[in-house]
Amino acid sequence: MKISGSYTVPAPRERAYQLLQDPGILAKCMPGTDQLHKLAEDEYDMKMKVVIASIGGQFGGKVRLEDQHPPESFKLIVEGSGKIGFLKGEGLLNLAANGDLTEVSFDGEVQVGGTIASVGQRLLDTTAKLIIKKFFQKLSEVANN
């Protein structure tokens, strides 16, 4: 599944970039995630509890940051698996300055497997969008504080 879009983060580009590299901030913004434990440089262990309406599931996995070109772009790689399935997402995030704001655009591909892939086709697109939206909403809150 291809995923792309863009959000405006209320922070200058340098700061927006820093926020997006900070495991504490990422953990705060990823829905259902409490914290990220460092496994290696720019690689973190992740536990995520996704609850959307009645659908809920625990995922365990990794978050990795790669190809960093501060403050312009980096690659975000997320891998997770749980009882209801597994996912692997890879996306390129581009940050463009817009005065005091930053336009974050992303373009990536998510592979989903297991039960959610097989029976959740109708829901994948809308729920993925919802999770991303929640992430950026939270990021905006953090940036505003």
Added chain:
Amino acid sequence: MIAENFEYSAPTKLDDALRQLSNEDTKVLAGGMSLIPLMKLRLAAPGQLVDIGRIADLNFIHEEGGTLRIGATTTHYQVENSPLVRSRCPLLAEAASHIGDLQVRNMGTIGGSIAHADPAADYPASLLALEARVALVTAKSKREIPIADFFVDTFTTALEPGEIVHAVVVPVEDQSTGTSYQKVLQPASGFAIVGVAARIRKSGGKIAMARVGVTGLSGKPFRATQVEKALEGAAGSPSEIQKAAALVSDGVDANSDLHASADYRKHLARVYTMRALAIALSRTA
């Protein structure tokens, strides 16, 4: 296809049910047409189910002060076939008749459907076009909110923890109003690829009121206010309708899945808005 273990209760009194909803691991069972399959697939695993299906006080349709109040556990079949709904709010009866299949309509309920907030469910389009209100209740409080505020996002509603839908409140339709719900069916699930509900009232040869609700097109159902605005004051000629309907998908981040791409969905929304409007118009007095 076996769910994880869960506790189950089926209180017969609303108060008892509300008291049991304190735990965040509790889900309300109100027909189960979405929840039970999710549980059997183990995509949902609530620790406790409170089945509100046996609470007689939640199953009603009555007329009250220019509105119809429809209890949360009223089945789609009941809405579809209620003489009261058919005469006072025909749009809602028409929408109910499009839901799933007969078995689903016999089990599924209006409260369960809107609380689940499936972005492709049939009811929301009509409820938005009707500017319905939703009566919500907790163990301690009651409130009534506009339906547009109820649907927050994909599968996300304004329901607070411990709160359930008590009733859906729709206006008794003016007899001169013409309404229609038109839907493109997803051939496997029966959900709407796109569903459009239209209400039109004419006055002095002009469209005095137009309401358009859309489901299936995006992450949450919405009212196509730009279409409504374009119609109000118009005579309702086919070209005016076509022009207005063409606005329905503007600026919408459309859903895309196996069954319809975003572009095709947007196109279908335009066509079905046109069709729903034309039929609604033909039904105006």
Added chain:
Amino acid sequence: MATTITKSDTLVGKRIRRREDPRLITGTATYVDDIQMPGMHHAVIVRSPHGAARIKRINIKKAQELPGVAAVFIGKDTEKVGPVPCGASLPGLRVPHHHILAIDRVYFVGHPVAVVVATDRYIARDAADLVEVDWEPLPTVTDPEKALAPGAAAVHPEWPDNTAFTYHQEGGDVDKAFAQADVVVKQRITSQRLIPSAMETRGVVAEWHTGDRALTLHSSTQIPHLLRTILAQMLGLEENRLRVVTPEVGGGFGSKLNVYAEEALMGFVAMKIGKPIKWIESRRENFTCTIQGRGHVDYYEVAAKRDGTILGIKLKLIQDLGAYHQLLTPAIPTLSVLMMPGIYNCQNIRADIVGVFTNAVPTDAYRGAGRPEATHGIERMVDILAAELKMDPADIRFKNFVSNDAFPYATATGLTYDSGNYAAPLVKAMDMVSYKKLRQEQAQARTDGRFLGIGISTYGEICALGPSPATPAGGWESATVKIEPSGKVTVMTGASPHGQGEETTFAQIAADELGVGIDDVLVVHGDTAIVQYGIGTFGSRATAVGGAAMYYAIQELKEKIKKYGAMLLESDNVSFANGACVDNKTGKSVPLAQIAAASYRAMKLPPNTEPGLVATYFWEPPNFTFPFGAHIVVTEVDRETGAIALKRYVAVDDCGKIINPLIVDGQVHGGVVQGLGQALWEQAVYDDTGQLITGEFMDYALPKASNIPWLETGHTETPSPVNPLGVKGVGEAGTIGCSPAVVNSVVDALSPLGVRHIDMPMTPEKIWNLVQAGGKA
């Protein structure tokens, strides 16, 4: 010998309601899941969520520790159980070793890796979630054409080209035919993977009788005896100590014409734990682990003269096999090749099949098994040719049909068509739709800017599978007919009907032959401990082969009856008719019940006659049978949305002699509905990583009653000379005739835009895109 039926009111030919239906529709039939046994345990199978992966480690400890769990078995435990067999043989066929549980590597989503056994199915299901498998995902390929491309992921590392076999067949002189042609049309035509979707999923109950060292295995299968023979080998059991019971089967459509890993696995578990074990396939498993149908990519070329005469046909057939061979997997596309010329007189053919491994569940027989694909191909090509030559699609068919005086007709593919009158169903179908008038309406609709389409398909197919030399496990069928001491008749058929209505049709035939009432006849099947060895029900064979076997058994019985009748009448000149023996001289008669009683009482036996009235007959058919027919479909395409409306559906089928028109219509209806499913809605979609993304009925669009137009059926009756009943078979005909008629209709509707071909399923979005692009895909 000649049969004389003087009774005026025969049962054969009557619309008699199915005798099996009351128990089916009142919930009193017994399916596998209805079987309960004391001490019965329940199994849930742990399966791969990956399209391909190495199993690094399996941890079953947590599952074993869950209270109520009796055992957990993994691939190493079952290594010695024989592999899941491939029953088809082709020269050079690569056959991967198919363990019943994967040991170190999985090849498709759903591949079984462990089985959890518990005291109830809920505990077993919970415990399955506790089995921890450490996977190392591997590259996958799911598209058969991509699998053939250089550098594709290898499904089986030992065969990096993913090619399981190639197969070449040629008849006549194709190169000459193409050299002489005025016109050659070419088209790539696909036939998508389909999910058979029997209403009852698979299920097994196995019980090990320790004292007798015997296993009883109940399975929802189409082939109880073949299953017994093969399972005995897989499990290392003596065949006569394995009893296979087939209770009620809720649909198979070919998906239960197989021997599955789970059947052997449950036998293994029962023997290990010494307790009865039940496994019921979930619908999710049925989607990913039961065989799927079709999966063709075909490249056709047809050469013709300007007048429409077809000279030659070339076909390159790419068959998506999936990760393994199930029982008949590689044989299915060879059936397509056999039927390549359809019912047209074309003696020059060339076919090349490539069987391709992919990371998906195996394909195998699904209603029609190779013939729908072949019919779809040739019927689409004939329409494309007609369009190219600006001929009416009916005219080009009349021009090319094998003529009535050409039977028996030898095809370029090595078959001999038994009998036919190919123009008759088309004439009848055209009459039923008022074809000429319809074309005028179409012309008017086109001037009004509407897309109205008329689609014709004429088909021929292979039924009554089949003569033993052409059928992997033997193609005969058996019957035992017993007249009980009371005169009641018991028929035991080796065919194992599972919804086709043979309990009714066989009783009609037997009752007519023996002059008894239909209620005096009981038809028994599906238990290897009761019924003599048989082959099973598939390939539209049960009545044409099994019914014929019963007919011959009855003829033998009649000889015995007459001997006893002669003895009782003290006559040397008796005949048997209307359920009684009559002395031809005196007119005195003795009824069958009295004869039967005397035969068992055996106070006095006629010379050289054994006591009792029982006869068993194993009948080997001399040929296949070849039914045919014509379907005409009227559709209208919504220009704005691409939606297809089915306006009329006319099916005229010739399945030889009709035993029960009601059942024949029912078979046609069901077949057509499945054909409509393929043409319009159904599609097993795999993503590149091997995930089946149409894994539930929420996304896999099975036809619903509300989608189906009124089906107008008609019949012509051209008896088959192959069997004494004159029947041909009708179980798959509807499916075979349907899909090309629907596609031809929609292509015809859009032909003003220059549309020439549309692949299935013809979704509204696909059609809308075509309309938007002005016909250019």
